[in-house]
Amino acid sequence: MLERVFTVVDLGGTTLRIARYGVVTGTLSDVRRVPTEGIARHPGEPAPVLQSKVAEQLASLAAESVERHGSGALAIAFAGPVTADGHVVTAPTVWGERCAPLPLRLLLEERLGIPVVVVNDLTAALWRYVKGPDEQPFCLITVSSGIGSKIYRAGEVLLDAEGHGGELGHWTCDTSPHAPKCDCGGHGHLGGIASGRGVLAATRRAARTDPNGYAHSTLARTAPDPERLDNPALVAAVLDGDAFATAVLRSGLTHLASAIASVFTSIGVRRYILMGGFALALGSRYVQLLTQELERQGCFGLDPAEIRRMVELGATDDNHGLIGAGRLLVTRQAKQSAVMAV
Structure with missing residues (x-):
């Protein structure tokens, strides 16, 4: 057959x-x-x-x-x-x-x-992690050139009929007059600050503000001119324990941790899966630094051990959207069949 x-x-x-x-x-x-x-x-x-x-x-x-x-x-x-x-x-x-x-x-x-199903790419990716009807609520966050998110709860992705929701990267977390510009044209958005592209831009700004600190960083050996710095070099420096690069990354993670804490405090989601090229390139070090910031800020009602279990890495391949789209289609067809059988 x-x-x-x-x-x-x-x-x-x-x-x-x-x-x-x-x-x-x-x-x-x-x-x-x-x-x-x-x-x-x-x-x-x-x-x-x-x-x-x-x-x-x-x-x-x-x-x-x-x-x-x-x-x-x-x-x-x-x-x-x-x-x-x-x-x-x-x-x-x-x-x-x-x-x-x-x-x-x-x-x-x-x-x-x-039959055709069309959904947002991150909505599709989320379904890769739904193993069955009893799956507990979770939030999928992608950290790459931008930041996106989707929340799964009780068999559904939390979106309205017009597709609104899951745009954590466009939360305004910096309202200062000189807040960094987001790719969407707005200013002070999480994605423009804590994404791979945002952290790279922040590192270049930090190098201009503190040229001596940058000069003593391993980043300067790779890119003496910070304007020629790229994300692979930045990732390598963080993984190597470079203090300058890690400090810049932590500044962005402060806002991402605040966003996660807000989601938890609002609706009680306790599991956060990270995907996206920047987060996965940094791997367990990224999870460690983010979790440390979550512990520092606190999540109301959770102790440190519970906070440390909140964040995990997703699969390291780039098949999230394809696998998730297939699983979503299977789920929707099964629901339709069940309705027709009643």
Whole structure:
């Protein structure tokens, strides 16, 4: 008997990945990568033009994959806010400026003739960590070029129908007049301060403010000019115990710890899973420093031992969106079957 198969897609600003997902085995195969036909590949093109390019690229690749694998459904993890009915609201990293919402689910279902699910990429990634109906609440946080989050509770991701929620990276944690600028255009957002990109920018600012401290840092040996410093060098310095680099990282973690403490205090979520290139590159050291800051600030009602159990690292591969999209689709189809059987 042939295994049921889905096609899963993880569409980001730079890369589109598409794969075969085995429903019974829960495994990926035939993973293919292509550049996304968006703003990174076609800078300067108007947003509506890029939106059309991406939609056509996705439809063509999905159609080919569905036919090749005999897929019974399609799930897409999309880098941007998505409504409950599968409309992509905005996609700054994919087509840049805001334009009309894209009814992606409807377009693909009409073209492919199979069920389609479209969700935010981090929403999809979260489902990788849902092992069953009794899964306890948790928050998935990605720390890479930006910061994002999603919360799972009682079988659902906590979002409203218009896709709002899970944007911890756009919480304004610095209201000072000279707060760092976020990629979204706002100022003082957590993502612009504590992300990999934010910490790198903060390290460069610290080097200008304290040139002597920077000169005595291992960072200066890698990049005498701090403007030429990059994230791999910054990560290496932190892992090597460099005091200058670690101090800058801690300054960003102060805000991230405060955000986590606020989520816990508000709704009682006690488990936080970290993913994203920057957090995973720093690995256990990142968890250690973040947990130390959480202990310093405190989480109302928890003792230090309980706080130390709050944060953990996610899987170290980059298949979160693909695997999660497959698991989400399995869950939704199972719910639909249960309703129809009543």
